[in-house]
Amino acid sequence: MDLAAVILVEVLYAIASLALISAGLAVVFGMMKVINLAHGEFMVLGGYATITAVGLGVNIFIAMLIVAPLVVGLFGLIVERLIFRHLYGRMIDTMLASWGLSLMMIGAFKMIFGNTTTGVSGPIPGFSIGNYQINGYNFFIIIVSVLLLVAMLAVLRGTRAGLVARGAMQRADMASAMGHSPDRIYMLTFAVGSALSGLAGAVLAPLVGLVPTAGAAFIAKAFITVIAGGPSLVAGLASASGFFGLVNQFFSFLVSPVVGDVALLVAAVILLRLLPRGITSRFFRGKL
Amino acid sequence: MRGDARRDTAFILIAGVVLIFFMPLLIDTHVLTLLIAYGMLALSLGLIWGFGGVLCFGQAAFFGLGAYTFAVAGINLGESTLPVILAVLVPAVFALALGAMMFYGRLGDVYLAVITLVVTLILFRWINSTAGPEYTIGVARLGGFNGIPGFPILNVPGRPELMIWGETLYYVAAVSLLVVFLLVTWLLRSSFGRIAVGIRENEERVSLLGFDIRARKTILFAIGAAIAGLAGALYATWAEVVTPTLFSLQQSAEIIIWCIVGGLGTRFGPILGAAALAYLKFALGQQAIIDNMFVLGLVLVLFVLFLPRGLAPELARGWHWLAGSRRRPARRRRAPRAEVSDG
Amino acid sequence: MAETVLETEGLTMRFGGVVAVDNVSLKLKARELRCLIGPNGAGKSTCFKCLCGLLTPTDGRVFLRGEETTGWEPHQIAALGVGIKMQVSSVMDGLSVHENIWMAARRFNDTQAARRKADEVIERLALGPIARTELGRLAHGERQRVELGIVMAADPWLVLLDEPAAGMTADEVARMGEVIREMTRSAAVVIVEHDMQFIRSLASTVTVFHRGRVLMEDHVDRVMSDPVVRDVYLGKRA
Numbered sequence: 056m057d058l059a060a061v062i063l064v065e066v067l068y069a070i071a072s073l074a075l076i077s078a079g080l081a082v083v084f085g086m087m088k089v090i091n092l093a094h095g096e097f098m099v100l101g102g103y104a105t106i107t108a109v110g111l112g113v114n115i116f117i118a119m120l121i122v123a124p125l126v127v128g129l130f131g132l133i134v135e136r137l138i139f140r141h142l143y144g145r146m147i148d149t150m151l152a153s154w155g156l157s158l159m160m161i162g163a164f165k166m167i168f169g170n171t172t173t174g175v176s177g178p179i180p181g182f183s184i185g186n187y188q189i190n191g192y193n194f195f196i197i198i199v200s201v202l203l204l205v206a207m208l209a210v211l212r213g214t215r216a217g218l219v220a221r222g223a224m225q226r227a228d229m230a231s232a233m234g235h236s237p238d239r240i241y242m243l244t245f246a247v248g249s250a251l252s253g254l255a256g257a258v259l260a261p262l263v264g265l266v267p268t269a270g271a272a273f274i275a276k277a278f279i280t281v282i283a284g285g286p287s288l289v290a291g292l293a294s295a296s297g298f299f300g301l302v303n304q305f306f307s308f309l310v311s312p313v314v315g316d317v318a319l320l321v322a323a324v325i326l327l328r329l330l331p332r333g334i335t336s337r338f339f340r341g342k343l
Numbered sequence: 344m345r346g347d348a349r350r351d352t353a354f355i356l357i358a359g360v361v362l363i364f365f366m367p368l369l370i371d372t373h374v375l376t377l378l379i380a381y382g383m384l385a386l387s388l389g390l391i392w393g394f395g396g397v398l399c400f401g402q403a404a405f406f407g408l409g410a411y412t413f414a415v416a417g418i419n420l421g422e423s424t425l426p427v428i429l430a431v432l433v434p435a436v437f438a439l440a441l442g443a444m445m446f447y448g449r450l451g452d453v454y455l456a457v458i459t460l461v462v463t464l465i466l467f468r469w470i471n472s473t474a475g476p477e478y479t480i481g482v483a484r485l486g487g488f489n490g491i492p493g494f495p496i497l498n499v500p501g502r503p504e505l506m507i508w509g510e511t512l513y514y515v516a517a518v519s520l521l522v523v524f525l526l527v528t529w530l531l532r533s534s535f536g537r538i539a540v541g542i543r544e545n546e547e548r549v550s551l552l553g554f555d556i557r558a559r560k561t562i563l564f565a566i567g568a569a570i571a572g573l574a575g576a577l578y579a580t581w582a583e584v585v586t587p588t589l590f591s592l593q594q595s596a597e598i599i600i601w602c603i604v605g606g607l608g609t610r611f612g613p614i615l616g617a618a619a620l621a622y623l624k625f626a627l628g629q630q631a632i633i634d635n636m637f638v639l640g641l642v643l644v645l646f647v648l649f650l651p652r653g654l655a656p657e658l659a660r661g662w663h664w665l666a667g668s669r670r671r672p673a674r675r676r677r678a679p680r681a682e683v684s685d686g
Numbered sequence: 687m688a689e690t691v692l693e694t695e696g697l698t699m700r701f702g703g704v705v706a707v708d709n710v711s712l713k714l715k716a717r718e719l720r721c722l723i724g725p726n727g728a729g730k731s732t733c734f735k736c737l738c739g740l741l742t743p744t745d746g747r748v749f750l751r752g753e754e755t756t757g758w759e760p761h762q763i764a765a766l767g768v769g770i771k772m773q774v775s776s777v778m779d780g781l782s783v784h785e786n787i788w789m790a791a792r793r794f795n796d797t798q799a800a801r802r803k804a805d806e807v808i809e810r811l812a813l814g815p816i817a818r819t820e821l822g823r824l825a826h827g828e829r830q831r832v833e834l835g836i837v838m839a840a841d842p843w844l845v846l847l848d849e850p851a852a853g854m855t856a857d858e859v860a861r862m863g864e865v866i867r868e869m870t871r872s873a874a875v876v877i878v879e880h881d882m883q884f885i886r887s888l889a890s891t892v893t894v895f896h897r898g899r900v901l902m903e904d905h906v907d908r909v910m911s912d913p914v915v916r917d918v919y920l921g922k923r924a
Binding site: 534537538540541543544545547548549550551552553554555556 | 770
């Protein structure tokens with residue numbers, strides 16, 4: 056019974072962290088059909104922003120939930136203006152440029168923060184269920200992810216910006232036909248997506264420990280979650296994270312965490328072969 | 344046309360031989376051998392991407408697979424002739440299977456990128472986790488993140504005691520690159536190559552002409568993997584150790600950068616890009632102020648933005664200019680390159 | 687009695703709840719010229735795509751020269767000797783006119799014979815002066831002509847053309863008509879078309895599509911004078 060509870064929390068945590076990791080990329084990909092390969096480094100930047108802010112005496116929750124998204128969102132805005140806006144409509148070129156950006160950021164992290172692990176300790180103590188120790192911070196991540204998905208749903212459903220965003224997702228040209236400058240939409244979308252990446256990186260930082268190259272581990276998972284999710288933003292995120300989270304945890308418990316990761320990637324390849332346009336191209340159609 | 348082909352071959356041969364004997368005057372042969380292995384690797388991606396329109400984000404997987412095959416087979420067999428052949432075949436067979444899965448599934452460009460990236464990552468993760476003594480192939484231990492040292496290096500076929508290294512290895516590597524280059528040239532002149540270019544230009548049209556593009560792309564993909572595997576074997580015998588970093592995403596990124604910088608849709612461009620950037624990386628490695636990943640990334644961003652066709656077309660124009668035909672001084676730096684990679 | 691080269695049996699294509707093609711049965715004899723017409727959304731283009739393998743019909747069957755080809759890949763259908771030209775001009779932009787046509791001929795010939803064939807087609811279509819020009823640099827009409835050349839180079843016995851006259855000048859349309867009539871000497875030709883003038887000039891049998899079904903099938907002159915067809919085109923009656 057205790058074990059079942061622990062496993063449940065672990066599985067939920069795996070799903071939640073996948074959704075969190077992928078949210079920023081999903082927004083950018085869903086709206087702009089741009090794959091930002093520097094997404095992982097955006098997350099790492101969020102982590103470093105948090106650590107730096109905490110070092111300067113900022114409360115850790117403020118650092119994670121406010122400072123990091125702001126810093127990374129601003130950074131995203133700048134690189135969008137400098138690089139990506141010149142490449143819209145050229146999907147492969149955008150991907151390549153973002154990969155270049157990712158390498159630059161890794162290099163910059165190494166130069167600034169050094170090639171070592173920088174950590175920040177989790178602000179929530181652990182507790183035990185029966186004989187098992189649970190990291191209390193995992194609950195925080197689950198809550199943040201759920202709130203994030205609910206917030207995304209609410210914005211898409213309930214606000215004018217969300218309406219424009221939904222229009223742009225369906226048909227980019229329609230939004231501009233309705234009098235919204237696509238340039239502005241893209242700029243803001245990219246900034247919002249970046250901010251979400253920053254948030255994810257910041258929230259996860261206490262768990263993973265930051266090295267300049269940490270982004271690579273995120274990008275692959277985020278990448279496949281978003282692609283496998285398919286056209287619907289929130290439903291896609293939730294279903295793909297749910298599926299991959301389960302697969303990952305199942306094999307992690309059964310064999311080892313490494314096999315869990317490999318199983319996740321193999322599942323992704325098989326899934327894409329079966330549903331080339333993602334889960335929500337077949338299921339949950341018409342949802343957001 | 345046939346006369347063209349013969350003149351082209353003769354030119355490549357002469358230029359190749361001149362370069363083989365001239366380059367050691369400029370750069371140490373030890374470094375040159377590495378540049379050649381990288382050049383061949385770049386050529387492999389240049390072939391499938393530049394001419395076949397298949398952007399593989401995991402060319403490093405085939406490179407690493409070739410290198411590991413060479414090492415593992417060498418340890419088991421105690422010589423290197425069969426391992427070289429296996430180092431070509433194993434990645435090719437792997438690519439055939441992977442390519443068949445992707446191309447017969449009609450996956451789009453982006454999905455292709457995702458899958459090749461993910462497969463590379465799987466290999467990287469898996470090979471990194473094989474540190475324990477239980478992971479062996481024959482008598483060879485995979486060694487996890489430490490890699491495999493101490494396998495037999497290249498030897499004269501049939502004479503395991505006559506090893507090829509140092510200056511000799513350079514000449515062997517250079518000649519193999521020349522041979523591969525000629526084979527690629529021949530391939531591109533053949534119907535198969537010309538139809539591959541057609542597929543790059545317009546997949547649907549070519550399939551409406553009655554050609555099976557899935558099979559053709561799969562085969563081209565496997566040919567690229569075979570060349571990358573050979574490059575991996577060359578690298579392995581040069582480095583005398585193979586490590587999981589061969590499979591890393593950074594390695595894959597570098598291959599793509601070489602092709603972009605050198606020039607897609609040309610045979611020489613990727614080799615040039617590989618040699619130039621690998622040498623730059625080597626030079627940057629000597630100092631500690633600027634991280635070389637930063638420089639590589641910057642180079643990639645700048646080329647995508649400002650020189651998406653790469654150096655080779657610019658150099659070709661410079662050459663024509665020097666040769667006196669100053670007919671077209673117009674500078675079209677940002678010429679449309681839809682034919683290369685978009686869509 | 688000429689051989690039947692193309693036959694569909696209860697061809698049906700549904701997209702979600704929409705029935706784009708509804709139980710269509712066509713029959714085409716060798717060297718017959720047939721135009722498929724109908725207002726927008728009548729299902730003629732969808733039907734066309736089912737014929738050339740770009741769509742797999744939900745129901746029904748397609749036979750080419752007696753062989754069932756339902757669900758085949760486009761390249762398999764083309765490999766039987768079916769020449770296809772899509773609505774949107776689709777050529778290999780980065781390659782020369784000669785390369786484009788050579789590639790089409792190469793499917794059924796060896797390299798040398800394909801080159802001769804390409805030279806011949808270029809001669810027939812008077813493309814000589816632009817034979818070495820990249821397709822990307824050509825004007826729309828020229829590209830359309832090259833695409834016809836691509837179709838001809840494969841010596842097809844069945845030709846499927848989707849709106850071949852779209853966006854062409856009157857001169858070009860006239861020349862296109864000649865080329866198509868020439869094609870019917872060796873092949874059956876199916877044309878999806880809007881341009882009534884053009885269809886009249888071809889003076890062929892016409893199949894009228896309406897709401898996914900075949901409304902009528904007759905010679906163009908009788909079809910044009912039919913009150914129901916007029917209503918459908920003018921939208922008076924559903």
